[in-house]
Amino acid sequence: MLILVMLQMLGTMFVFYPQTMTFPATRLIAAATQAPRLLAAGSLRAVMDEIIRAYQEQGGLVFDAQYGPSGKLRQEIESGAKVDVFASASVGHTEALAQQKLLGPSTLFTHNDLCVLARPGLDLRADNLLAMLADPAVRIATSTPVSDPMGDYTWQFFRNADKQLPGFYAAMNAQAIKLSGAHIPAEGERLPYITAFEEDRADAYIMYCTNAVVTRKVLPQLKMVEIAEDLNVRSAYGIAAHAESEQGKRFVQFVLAVAGQAILKKHGFGPC
Structure with a gap:
């Protein structure tokens, strides 16, 4: 009986000891191959x-x-x-x-610099940019300040423009629709700048000029308007x-x- 118990204990050692030794090696291999x-x-x-x-x-x-x-x-x-x-x-x-x-x-x-994308029917130009954006009837889309620097830069643009057109900052702060920047997008999620126009949720969208170029590749009918250098935020x-x-x-x-x-x-x- 004693011999049988000893054989069982010995068999347990052979079964579990090698398996225990493989765990660290497996983790090291996984870490080494991780991108x-x-x-x-x-x-x-x-x-x-x-x-x-x-x-x-x-x-x-x-x-x-x-x-x-x-x-x-x-x-x-x-x-x-x-x-x-x-x-x-x-x-x-x-x-x-x-x-x-x-x-x-x-x-x-x-x-990067800021630009404005606008739907074709909106007569938005560099020379009427501030007046058009300040129109309460125009739906202005932006990113979200704090969580997205593009939103921070946009609100700085509002402050800059307020020096030329008093009241512009207050109007934009109340009027702007924050359609991006509040969350990390899921894999394969469409760009919010594209869906904003496809779903008719905005008349104009303030964004990086590089984003505007990408968006116009999908929606070439949109108009891209540059913001004057003295108002822009680099x-x-x-x-x-x-x-x-x-x-x-x-x-x-x-x-x-x-x-x-x-x-x-x-x-x-x-x-x-």
């Missing part, structure tokens, strides 16, 4: 997808990219989300994360890698180098 992660502003979707392809063609790894409002993505990182690179539409977000030691150094890597985009991510650091250097900057310029972004 590096990029979080980036929604306005960077097309350009970053192309930069990732170019980076891969030059021997870099493919990045798992997620796009959304920069303020929301920053909150995810502050809540513990793991990321190798964060590319924000506001350099303030990457600088804040660097100060918290959640990312490495922040670098300004490109610029956005400053920031990028930063995690301090312990070598792949992240390499990708940031690629974005800052000639090839990455050329792709940004091709998509309408300004030089860093």
Whole structure:
């Protein structure tokens, strides 16, 4: 009987000891094969997808990219989300994360400007822009301040314009319909700038000029009106890698180098 018990104990050791030893190795293999992660502003979707392809063609790894409002993505990182690179539409977000030691150094890597897209029937021009936008009958769509830098830049535009047309800020602050920037879009979700016009929810939409170009590829009938330089707000985009991510650091250097900057310029972004 004693011999039988000893054999059972010995068999248990042989069954469970090797299995226990395999768990750490499995986790290490999974970690080693996991793609590096990029979080980036929604306005960077097309350009970053192309930069990732170019980076891969030059021997870099493919990045798992997620796009959304920069303020929301920053909150995810502050809540513990793991990321190798964060590319924000506001350099303030990457600088804040660097100060918290959640990312490495922040670098300004490109610029963008605001434009207005309007439905064909709206007689919107550069010379009547403020008066038309201030018309209570015109439905003005915007992004959401705080959660999306595009919303922050838009409200700064309202403040700038108020100096030329007193009361403009108050009118826009009450009248603007926040149709984007409040949440991180689901995979495959259509751009809110497109659906706003397709579903007749807006007469004019204030957005980045690069977003306007993308939207007009789908809806070419829309009119694109530039905002005067003295009223416009030039956005400053920031990028930063995690301090312990070598792949992240390499990708940031690629974005800052000639090839990455050329792709940004091709998509309408300004030089860093």
